[in-house]
Amino acid sequence: MIEVVKGTLLLSGSLFILLAAIGLVRLPDLLTRMHATTKAAALGVILIMLASAMHFAEVGVVARSFAIILFILMTAPVAAHVIGRAGYFVGSKLWSGTVKDELKPNYDPLTHELKSGLETQENARRVPRESDPE
């Protein structure tokens, strides 16, 4: 019984990782590729680590497996956020079928400033700083 559960977990985990890789190759732009890799690959690793925890069934190994799961769960969104942010700032092109880019009307790539869209005229006026380029 436990063998069947273990085999199913291992197989589905590696299939999710394969799915992430296929998405990485097939999808059209940076953000959709990240959408494929972060979630599917994290789920795949989580399933594989659950299988290894069931296989060894010792306290130390289970603790290590759950440490890996917790680590992946905490770091995958952070890494995706940071890379997506950097990708937007360096001007990676969006897919031609993108419907809406909500950041575009509010973000100024030259001064690196983000507006909320709710400012009054007075608040929105730009105050020059010393660090501005000439």
Add this chain to the structure above:
Amino acid sequence: MSTVILICQVIMGLALVLTFVRVVRGPSLPDRVVALELFSTTVVGLVGVYAVQSEVASFLDAAIVIALMGFLAAIGFARFLERGGPRDD
């Protein structure tokens, strides 16, 4: 069980090959960084499967270290990219 493990290793090897295709082709540097992160995640999965295959639990420590390195590499690359400003590649 050993057949299942072999199938898993083949599947993840295929995933590594596909990821490598994106590393080579990827039009811009952020795409390559995403692919390299998927690389490290896949290797963590492979090490986990190998720990089950070889009955050596210490490989999970190596998996923790690999996950940590992949995360730090992603953060470092992102910092580097943001520092560089807009780029056209």
